[in-house]
Amino acid sequence: MLEPTAPNTEVSRSSATIIPGAALAVAQVFDRAGEQNRLDQSLHRMGAVISYPRQAEIFVVNDAADYLYRVISGIVQTYRVVSGRRQIGGFYVPGDIFGIEFSPKRTLSAEAVTDTKVQILKRSAINALAGRDAAIARELFILTARQLWRAQERMLLLVKSAQERVAGFLIEMADRMATCDAVELPMSRKDIADYLGLTIETVSRTLTSMQSAAVIEMPTSRCIVLCDRSALKRLNGS
Amino acid sequence: MLEPTAPNTEVSRSSATIIPGAALAVAQVFDRAGEQNRLDQSLHRMGAVISYPRQAEIFVVNDAADYLYRVISGIVQTYRVVSGRRQIGGFYVPGDIFGIEFSPKRTLSAEAVTDTKVQILKRSAINALAGRDAAIARELFILTARQLWRAQERMLLLVKSAQERVAGFLIEMADRMATCDAVELPMSRKDIADYLGLTIETVSRTLTSMQSAAVIEMPTSRCIVLCDRSALKRLNGS
DNA sequence: CGATGCGTTGATAACTTTCAAATTTAGTGG
DNA sequence: CCACTAAATTTGAAAGTTATCAACGCATCG
Numbered sequence: 207m208l209e210p211t212a213p214n215t216e217v218s219r220s221s222a223t224i225i226p227g228a229a230l231a232v233a234q235v236f237d238r239a240g241e242q243n244r245l246d247q248s249l250h251r252m253g254a255v256i257s258y259p260r261q262a263e264i265f266v267v268n269d270a271a272d273y274l275y276r277v278i279s280g281i282v283q284t285y286r287v288v289s290g291r292r293q294i295g296g297f298y299v300p301g302d303i304f305g306i307e308f309s310p311k312r313t314l315s316a317e318a319v320t321d322t323k324v325q326i327l328k329r330s331a332i333n334a335l336a337g338r339d340a341a342i343a344r345e346l347f348i349l350t351a352r353q354l355w356r357a358q359e360r361m362l363l364l365v366k367s368a369q370e371r372v373a374g375f376l377i378e379m380a381d382r383m384a385t386c387d388a389v390e391l392p393m394s395r396k397d398i399a400d401y402l403g404l405t406i407e408t409v410s411r412t413l414t415s416m417q418s419a420a421v422i423e424m425p426t427s428r429c430i431v432l433c434d435r436s437a438l439k440r441l442n443g444s
Numbered sequence: 445m446l447e448p449t450a451p452n453t454e455v456s457r458s459s460a461t462i463i464p465g466a467a468l469a470v471a472q473v474f475d476r477a478g479e480q481n482r483l484d485q486s487l488h489r490m491g492a493v494i495s496y497p498r499q500a501e502i503f504v505v506n507d508a509a510d511y512l513y514r515v516i517s518g519i520v521q522t523y524r525v526v527s528g529r530r531q532i533g534g535f536y537v538p539g540d541i542f543g544i545e546f547s548p549k550r551t552l553s554a555e556a557v558t559d560t561k562v563q564i565l566k567r568s569a570i571n572a573l574a575g576r577d578a579a580i581a582r583e584l585f586i587l588t589a590r591q592l593w594r595a596q597e598r599m600l601l602l603v604k605s606a607q608e609r610v611a612g613f614l615i616e617m618a619d620r621m622a623t624c625d626a627v628e629l630p631m632s633r634k635d636i637a638d639y640l641g642l643t644i645e646t647v648s649r650t651l652t653s654m655q656s657a658a659v660i661e662m663p664t665s666r667c668i669v670l671c672d673r674s675a676l677k678r679l680n681g682s
Numbered sequence: 683c684g685a686t687g688c689g690t691t692g693a694t695a696a697c698t699t700t701c702a703a704a705t706t707t708a709g710t711g712g
Numbered sequence: 713c714c715a716c717t718a719a720a721t722t723t724g725a726a727a728g729t730t731a732t733c734a735a736c737g738c739a740t741c742g
Contacts, residue, residue, distance in 0.1 A: 286600065289681040293600050308586070308593035336582050343581030344574050348546070350588040355546035357595035362524065362531050364602040365641030368698070395721065403603030405699060410722055427707080427721060443527040606730070633689065643731055648690055665689060 245345035248335060249276060253327040258318040266315040271307040273326045280322025281392040284314040285400065294401035296356070297393065299382055306350055320392045364403050366443060371402040372412045373441035376422065380432055387432045395427075416441075483583035486573060487514060491565040496556040504553040509545040511564045518560025519630040522552040523638065532639035534594070535631065537620055544588055558630045602641050604681060609640040610650040611679035614660065618670055625670045633665075654679075 255278060258264060264275065267286065275282070277298050284295035284304060295314045298304045307313060336343035363374045375398065380389050391398070395406040402409065413430070416422045421438055423431040432438060493516060496502060502513065505524065513520070515538050522533035522542060533552045536542045545551060574581035601612045613636065618627050629636070633644040640647065651668070654660045659676055661669040670676060 288600060291603070291681075293603055295596055295599070306589055306592065308589040313593065313596070333582070336585070337578050340575050340578040340581050343578045343585060344571070347574070347581060347585040347588055350585055350592055351544055351546040354544065354588055354592045354595060355551065357592060357599065358533055358551070361533070361595065361599055361602060362526060364599060365529070365531055406721075407700085407723085408698060411698095414722075443529075644689075645691085645732085646730060649730095652690075 244339065244341045245349070248339075248342060249325070249327060252331065253325045255323055255325050258322045258324070260318060260321050262318045262322075264316040264318060264324065265305070265312050267312050269312045271305065271310055271312050272329050273305060274303055274329060274332060275305045275316070276303045276325045276327065277301065278323040278325055281319040282316055282322055282324065283319050283393065283397060283401075284316045286314050292400045293403065294397060296353075296360075297379075297401070303349060306353065319397065368402075368404055368408050368412050369415075369441050370443045371404065372398075372409060372416070373438045373443075375402055376430060376432060377435070377438055377442060380435075384432075387435075389430045389432065391428045391430060482577065482579045483587070486577075486580060487563070487565060490569065491563045493561055493563050496560045496562070498556060498559050500556045500560075502554040502556060502562070503543070503550050505550050507550045509543065509548055509550050510567050511543060512541055512567060512570060513543045513554070514541045514563040514565065515539065516561040516563055519557040520554055520560055520562065521557050521631065521635060521639075522554045524552050530638045531641065532635060534591075534598075535617075535639070541587060544591060557635065606640075606642055606646050606650050607653075607679050608681045609642065610636075610647060610654070611676045611681075613640055614668060614670060615673070615676055615680060618673075622670075625673075627668045627670065629666045629668060 253273075253276075258280075264282065265271075277300050279300055282298040282302075282304060284298075286293055286295065296304070297319070304316060332342075332346070336346055363371055366374070376389065379391065380387070383389060393401075395409050399406045399409045404412075413422065413424065416438075417424055419437070421432075421434045421441070423433055425431065491511075491514075496518075502520065503509075515536050517538055520536040520540075520542060522536075524531055524533065534542070535557070542554065570580075570584070574584055601609055604612070614627065617629065618625070621627060631639075633647050637644045637647045642650075651660070651662065654676075655662055657675070659670075659672045659679070661671055663669065
């Protein structure tokens, strides 16, 4: 696994390139709206930035969970392989923080889906910071609560039919990454299938049938246009 | 929905009956082991205790999420109904805390599976406490991280076969509630099915076939004896 | 004793996976 | 830039798994 002292490390001073999406989203829904985000402020000046090429391993199961990571650019996925099957823990887009663990060791692996830059944040430093500053500790809690909420949403997704899962996936991705109605999927069909607990064939067939039903269009296999969001939400079953 | 001022409310002074299972478990795996749990200490003197009869509603979706709850006795489940299907968010046993939300409104409902006593904890009070005391805020974070971890484990469960899910469920319940190898299930087949994203028939058939394979025994439908844990773990696929 | 709720069992239908092959896309070296 | 090769995606047919519909057994409770 790459260490923070790897040659491609560079100290983060150019905070202009850091997209504070996650923190902003939290601020939107939580308690005091005007309150600026102390955690986010602190993180900006905290960690080094590491670049990973496509498919590079960021950490693997059982590594020491000594760092949090914040995505600066690119896409990261966490995953776990159990008895041959790979389950994706989640996808992380710029602004998202990943690597939060309950235990001192990694329970998931993480890899770069595309070329990616991440900022690394020493867990001990964050803990120390949180110990001194209650506001930061509280924000750390909110951040985790948000990921918990997302995990719960996904549990609901995983018990549905293939069509509902794919529809839900497209809606989620559109919400998180889309500029308009077109979603540029950075991940392969295999990644999607593993995320949804389906096979690549089922994902492919479902997308094809949605295209036939004029709910989506696929100019290329990685680009999906959401023609009829209300139909998608109906398919999603909520 | 029942309010904390309901007639069956009683102030919690008899802290001897409160089982700090969740907090202890956290302490076991987290950083400094000797450190006593400030959150837990504070909670003991914080909230009133409410009793709910079997199947009573504790809160429902869209209620204001103004309280955290700590189970004192009995079993609670959170759930959500979406397009006819009910998905169980989780089961909570004595010592567990539930009702953590990212948003100010409930995204899940909660009901008592058995006759239950819960301690209620005002969210604003906890927030205030966390704002003053970084140690408490940090423990709140750890608590949430733990639930996140559990949610992730369950996502892995939900993509498996029926047999693997049921095996995983039995192992989880045995770990959380069993005195020895016998698990007294407090919930119905329907609850189990909704938790695992299966039907009651599939759950029933799977349990029957496990009994035929001498992996478990069922003296009654609610009591399950784990005869062969290693076989269960094999069926669980990990 | 009959009603009711819960759990089990059986038969069939629907859905998803698996295996196989065709087709498209992307990557590489000339 | 093109051609070639490898990888990714789509499509088809058959097999396997789970859901659905229906009936039955069993215990509890008035």
